[in-house]
Amino acid sequence: MNTGLLLDPAYQEHDPGPGHPENPGRYAAVMNALEASGLLSKLKGIPSRLAEKPELQLCHPARYIDLVRREVEEDGLETLSTGDTDVCGKSHEIALRAVGGVLNAVDEVMSGRLTRAFCAVRPPGHHASAEKGMGFCLFNNIALGARHAQRKHGASKVAVVDWDVHHGNGTQDLFYEDGSVFFASTHQSPWYPFTGHAEETGKGKGAGATLNLPMAAGAGIQEFSKVFEERLLPALDAFKPDLILISAGFDSRIHDPLGRFRLTDGDFALLTRHLRGLADMHCGGRLVSVLEGGYNLDGLGSAVSAHVGALL
Numbered sequence: 001m002n003t004g005l006l007l008d009p010a011y012q013e014h015d016p017g018p019g020h021p022e023n024p025g026r027y028a029a030v031m032n033a034l035e036a037s038g039l040l041s042k043l044k045g046i047p048s049r050l051a052e053k054p055e056l057q058l059c060h061p062a063r064y065i066d067l068v069r070r071e072v073e074e075d076g077l078e079t080l081s082t083g084d085t086d087v088c089g090k091s092h093e094i095a096l097r098a099v100g101g102v103l104n105a106v107d108e109v110m111s112g113r114l115t116r117a118f119c120a121v122r123p124p125g126h127h128a129s130a131e132k133g134m135g136f137c138l139f140n141n142i143a144l145g146a147r148h149a150q151r152k153h154g155a156s157k158v159a160v161v162d163w164d165v166h167h168g169n170g171t172q173d174l175f176y177e178d179g180s181v182f183f184a185s186t187h188q189s190p191w192y193p194f195t196g197h198a199e200e201t202g203k204g205k206g207a208g209a210t211l212n213l214p215m216a217a218g219a220g221i222q223e224f225s226k227v228f229e230e231r232l233l234p235a236l237d238a239f240k241p242d243l244i245l246i247s248a249g250f251d252s253r254i255h256d257p258l259g260r261f262r263l264t265d266g267d268f269a270l271l272t273r274h275l276r277g278l279a280d281m282h283c284g285g286r287l288v289s290v291l292e293g294g295y296n297l298d299g300l301g302s303a304v305s306a307h308v309g310a311l312l
């Protein structure tokens with residue numbers, strides 16, 4: 001087995017409340033679809049764990065980490081004060097468990113015990129910047145995974161590809177002036193969070209290491225293939241990453257309630273094969289994919305199955 005799967009039923013315990021699109025049912029939808037498709041038995045399980053504070057501090061300052069814990073566990077807030085992220089009493093703990101699970105997956109892949117991994121985490125992370133949880137996100141799972149690969153495993157260059165229908169503003173902010181982490185994003189524009197313009201390309205040491213590929217509502221595989229082949233893949237090829245991470249949002253799938261893109265399950269498999277090919281070329285195959293959005297439960301399950309099938 002060379003492909004891993006991070007799953008933990010505890011990820012259902014983060015409950016933003018009745019009627020919320022980012023609800024615990026998403027976890028069951030993913031798990032049931034992977035089981036029904038026969039993929040579950042072909043994947044090596046990766047355990048979750050709670051992330052430690054110094055690990056969170058790779059991207060978030062202590063005062064923000066403390067604020068999240070206090071607001072969730074002591075003040076009992078229903079929404080994080082920094083932005084539109086609804087929480088319950090368990091949300092801080094489960095967010096730590098999402099980060100820790102992603103770090104475990106990075107450990108497995110960077111140590112060579114696994115080649116690729118998919119992390120079925122909740123809550124998502126790509127809208128969280130250093131000091132601002134928003135857009136259903138508390139801590140930036142994938143950004144922390146990138147930094148962990150660098151600090152613990154000596155990866156010098158990491159690429160993050162974000163195909164969620166929403167721009168990964170938090171990830172972009174965290175690495176905007178960095179240069180050692182390349183951030184590439186396809187997203188609907190104009191759309192929440194209204195960042196990710198093509199002119200945003202990085203700054204200082206990070207100049208040129210941010211690639212935004214905004215697309216109009218209605219975009220499907222024709223538009224995606226064009227920007228992947230003409231812009232995204234050549235940019236990553238030139239960057240030569242040591243590890244590729246995917247912010248795998250499936251709200252860019254057709255029929256998602258929070259997006260207007262038209263990607264099908266087969267299209268996600270195609271995009272996955274593109275990135276897998278690039279990982280084979282530059283990183284010894286090393287690729288870790290982390291769940292972000294995806295709010296049509298049936299569609300989420302089938303798209304994740306297609307994605308994971310292409311990782312295998």
Ligand SMILES: [Zn+2]
Nearest residue numbers: 164166251293
């Ligand atoms: Zn999204």
